[in-house]
Amino acid sequence: MIEENLVRIRQRIGLACTKINKDSSRITLVAVTKNRTLEEIKAAIACGLKEIGENRVQEALLKYNELKQIPGLEWHLIGHLQTNKAKEAVKIFDLIHSVDSFKLAEEIDKQASKINKIQEVLIEVNVSGEESKFGIKPDELADLIKQISVLRSIKVKGLMTVAPIVVNPEEVRSIFKELRQLRDSIDASYILSMGMTDDFEVAIEEGAEIIRLGRAIFA
Numbered sequence: 001m002i003e004e005n006l007v008r009i010r011q012r013i014g015l016a017c018t019k020i021n022k023d024s025s026r027i028t029l030v031a032v033t034k035n036r037t038l039e040e041i042k043a044a045i046a047c048g049l050k051e052i053g054e055n056r057v058q059e060a061l062l063k064y065n066e067l068k069q070i071p072g073l074e075w076h077l078i079g080h081l082q083t084n085k086a087k088e089a090v091k092i093f094d095l096i097h098s099v100d101s102f103k104l105a106e107e108i109d110k111q112a113s114k115i116n117k118i119q120e121v122l123i124e125v126n127v128s129g130e131e132s133k134f135g136i137k138p139d140e141l142a143d144l145i146k147q148i149s150v151l152r153s154i155k156v157k158g159l160m161t162v163a164p165i166v167v168n169p170e171e172v173r174s175i176f177k178e179l180r181q182l183r184d185s186i187d188a189s190y191i192l193s194m195g196m197t198d199d200f201e202v203a204i205e206e207g208a209e210i211i212r213l214g215r216a217i218f219a
């Protein structure tokens, strides 16, 4: 089933990329494996997926320990990170998508420096302004990035957002557009992590480089 799902997903990524004249090899597909069993994850890896997205550190650690002998996997933390979990997070994650405060960035920097790592991160931006969402406000972004830039063991690679749940993905196009405009105003080389099962084509059309898919792959 995962294999058939992936064929369809790759076609849809290809179509969205064609619309904007982008090579589909420039889209990184993160398989969101939260709440999925080891067997499901191994099946996804057997289909060629290498990017693993988890939203809780504890759950990710358990899975990481079971899968770490498989070469070439990249681990993404896509959920909120509490400061007291930063120490564990820097041990396993290649990219942390959810930095949303200087306090958290400082702790990641401190823990990463202890293990001689430069931790790559994205800043999570709450573009939609929904109260329930994590992420910093768009107008706080430039200052946060400036503050983080003096830390030596954490490196900002781009921006991430989670769009609201809507019926028609066109309704969230403006959210993705706004994240891209923010990116363009700050650093054009930053990558954008945006787009999930219900809205990834629109996200790609608006400039996503990383899409995070759970249900589209596993359901």
Ligand SMILES: *Cc1c(COP(=O)(O)O)cnc(C)c1O
Pocket: 032, 034, 055, 078, 079, 162, 196, 197, 198, 212, 213, 214, 215, 216
């Ligand atoms: C669960 C989750 C996803 C994947 O959601 P689907 O709708 O299953 O594709 C992507 N990003 C984040 C931050 C998530 O928590």
